[in-house]
Amino acid sequence: MFISKLSRLGAQAFKGLSKAPLTIRPKRSFFPIVQKDYLEPASCKLFSTTAIGNSQEKEESQKISVTFFDKDGEQEIKVPVGMSMLEAAHENDIELEGACEGSLACSTCHVIVMDVEQYNKLEDPTDEENDMLDLAFGLTETSRLGCQVIAKPELDGLRLALPAATRNFAVDGYKPKPH
Amino acid sequence: MGVFRAMIARTFSAATSRSLRVCVVGSGPAGFYTAEKMLKAHEEAEVDIIDRLPTPFGLVRSGVAPDHPETKIVINQFSRVAHNERCSFFGNVSLGSSVSLSELRQIYHVVVLAYGAESDRVLGIPGEDLSGVHSAREFVWWYNGHPDLSQLAPDLKNTDTAIVLGQGNVALDVARILLRPPAELATTDIASHALAALKESSIRKVYLVGRRGPVQAACTAKELREILAIKDLYVNIKQDDLQITSADEEEMKNSRIRRRVYDLLSKASSSSQTHPSSGQPELHFTFFRKPDKFLESSDKSGHVAGVKFEKTTLKGSGNQIAAGTGQYEDLKCGLVLKSIGYKSIPVDGLPFDHSKGVVPNIRGRVVSSSDVGQPVDGLYVCGWLKRGPTGIIATNLYDAEETVTSISEDIKKKDLTSEFASGREGLLQLLENRKIKVVTFNDWEKIDSEEKRLGSLMGKPREKLTNWKDLLAK
Numbered sequence: 001m002f003i004s005k006l007s008r009l010g011a012q013a014f015k016g017l018s019k020a021p022l023t024i025r026p027k028r029s030f031f032p033i034v035q036k037d038y039l040e041p042a043s044c045k046l047f048s049t050t051a052i053g054n055s056q057e058k059e060e061s062q063k064i065s066v067t068f069f070d071k072d073g074e075q076e077i078k079v080p081v082g083m084s085m086l087e088a089a090h091e092n093d094i095e096l097e098g099a100c101e102g103s104l105a106c107s108t109c110h111v112i113v114m115d116v117e118q119y120n121k122l123e124d125p126t127d128e129e130n131d132m133l134d135l136a137f138g139l140t141e142t143s144r145l146g147c148q149v150i151a152k153p154e155l156d157g158l159r160l161a162l163p164a165a166t167r168n169f170a171v172d173g174y175k176p177k178p179h
Numbered sequence: 180m181g182v183f184r185a186m187i188a189r190t191f192s193a194a195t196s197r198s199l200r201v202c203v204v205g206s207g208p209a210g211f212y213t214a215e216k217m218l219k220a221h222e223e224a225e226v227d228i229i230d231r232l233p234t235p236f237g238l239v240r241s242g243v244a245p246d247h248p249e250t251k252i253v254i255n256q257f258s259r260v261a262h263n264e265r266c267s268f269f270g271n272v273s274l275g276s277s278v279s280l281s282e283l284r285q286i287y288h289v290v291v292l293a294y295g296a297e298s299d300r301v302l303g304i305p306g307e308d309l310s311g312v313h314s315a316r317e318f319v320w321w322y323n324g325h326p327d328l329s330q331l332a333p334d335l336k337n338t339d340t341a342i343v344l345g346q347g348n349v350a351l352d353v354a355r356i357l358l359r360p361p362a363e364l365a366t367t368d369i370a371s372h373a374l375a376a377l378k379e380s381s382i383r384k385v386y387l388v389g390r391r392g393p394v395q396a397a398c399t400a401k402e403l404r405e406i407l408a409i410k411d412l413y414v415n416i417k418q419d420d421l422q423i424t425s426a427d428e429e430e431m432k433n434s435r436i437r438r439r440v441y442d443l444l445s446k447a448s449s450s451s452q453t454h455p456s457s458g459q460p461e462l463h464f465t466f467f468r469k470p471d472k473f474l475e476s477s478d479k480s481g482h483v484a485g486v487k488f489e490k491t492t493l494k495g496s497g498n499q500i501a502a503g504t505g506q507y508e509d510l511k512c513g514l515v516l517k518s519i520g521y522k523s524i525p526v527d528g529l530p531f532d533h534s535k536g537v538v539p540n541i542r543g544r545v546v547s548s549s550d551v552g553q554p555v556d557g558l559y560v561c562g563w564l565k566r567g568p569t570g571i572i573a574t575n576l577y578d579a580e581e582t583v584t585s586i587s588e589d590i591k592k593k594d595l596t597s598e599f600a601s602g603r604e605g606l607l608q609l610l611e612n613r614k615i616k617v618v619t620f621n622d623w624e625k626i627d628s629e630e631k632r633l634g635s636l637m638g639k640p641r642e643k644l645t646n647w648k649d650l651l652a653k
């Protein structure tokens with residue numbers, strides 16, 4: 001059932017492509033490289049480097065290809081192994097919100113993994129991530145928080161969709177009563 | 180005034196006659212997300228954000244609990260918006276007393292009201308004005324150092340029991356602040372006057388009371404998990420209350436949040452100790468109780484001594500409602516915090532739906548109440564004032580998207596900039612004539628630095644300035 005959901009999503013994402021050429025995001029951006037000048041939450045993985053041993057040193061300079069899809073089109077970027085999707089998006093001027101800057105205190109960096117096999121390669125979300133996903137808009141069965149998806153070689157070719165802006169504001173998924 | 184002259188010099192060079200002049204009233208998440216999206220969608224727009232407080236950020240500063248610093252990180256993003264050269268923040272400017280709505284509508288092409296909900300729903304039951312009965316909003320503003328509530332002085336020493344009415348996240352916040360060891364709060368940005376009071380507090384038992392059952396509890400998993408994890412806390416959830424009906428199952432089937440909250444409550448109930456040990460702090464989740472009246476203490480001192488509840492049962496399906504059973508039960512306490520919802524405050528000249536407590540609107544376009552359904556030109560609404568006081572910070576992201584889309588559509592149909600609006604210069608001139616001291620974002624940053632400096636002396640991220648005089652002195 002969710003395959004059709006995904007293909008519907010893919011169709012939505014590609015709708016924009018037929019109207020305009022692939023957009024190169026303008027350099028000027030409202031989402032510059034995020035700064036953590038506040039507190040240092042222990043759960044923050046925004047600037048994680050790989051903690052794996054020396055034998056995998058060469059993987060640290062390895063990059064994987066990740067493509068972001070939103071209602072205006074798609075953009076492929078190269079992401080170094082160990083970097084989160086949120087950080088990668090911001091470094092490439094992709095408009096992924098990150099209100100809490102990767103500290104698992106919001107759901108604004110919600111991304112949808114477009115391929116089930118890729119979703120299954122990710123480690124299960126922790127309780128903390130699931131708590132935040134509870135509140136994400138347009139939640140699907142392959143939704144994750146972008147700050148918790150960390151690039152690794154097996155994810156090369158990862159395709160992530162930004163949820164379409166919805167008109168549904170209810171936290172728990174119920175439609176709001178009409179005004 | 181120096182500020183004004185500097186602003187004039189700057190704006191005459193930046194603004195052109197084609198500028199779209201926008202005023203956003205309210206600098207919380209709704210206001211800032213709206214400003215951010217307006218600036219992005221319209222390269223010719225100039226956005227001024229006004230707030231009646233000298234400090235920006237609305238409930239991010241005055242509502243988010245002190246022990247939730249990560250939730251406040253969004254302030255960084257909002258600050259970047261304020262630093263945009265086409266954006267200004269003007270604090271200490273109150274809609275209604277500093278400037279009227281009709282004046283703003285003359286000065287700006289577009290006005291977006293995002294001033295939230297600064298009042299409370301009332302129960303309307305006897306004893307509601309006994310001392311010791313407060314709204315959760317007042318209590319939260321008090322411990323967060325809001326300058327309007329710094330003198331609240333809630334009495335935390337006359338009793339060992341507090342009753343919180345409501346089981347949403349705000350209810351959990353106030354319960355948690357009452358039950359957490361003060362030493363843990365001492366390293367947060369909690370207001371000093373609140374920390375001092377909590378250190379002397381004799382409150383050891385907190386009841387979180389809901390009219391309906393665990394499946395309907397409005398809190399979310401993160402907050403529930405957090406309060407259940409308080410060290411050495413005795414948690415009481417009656418097994419009987421956890422029985423669910425098919426209507427409950429239906430509700431949980433449609434909502435991942437409800438399901439996970441119910442699971443957490445069930446687990447907590449089955450794993451908790453049978454009795455509290457002496458002196459152990461206690462948290463009681465009390466379900467199916469509707470407050471009937473507040474009971475006055477026997478010495479008739481005008482102070483609350485308890486709450487009379489009517490037992491309820493759930494009726495209907497979908498959104499089940501609590502129906503009274505005619506059976507009553509009293510719970511003793513010395514403090515009551517009502518966490519039953521916020522309410523917006525109407526303003527002169529603004530259409531208002533008093534039953535829903537929101538400004539009538541269609542996708543953010545304010546509609547006239549007399550000429551029903553007709554949008555009012557150039558007037559928009561965003562945030563709690565638009566959709567009611569529910570949702571999280573991120574909810575405003577989508578809300579602002581909708582309002583800004585409406586504005587953009589309207590601008591396409593009618594070029595507002597062909598009419599002159601004095602915008603920033605006009606507002607500042609008017610405020611100067613009225614001798615109102617405007618607090619700019621630069622002034623806020625001085626307050627911010629001072630708070631951080633004072634905080635560093637005490638091992639806190641900041642020590643908030645909590646009275647108007649100090650805030651306006653910067």
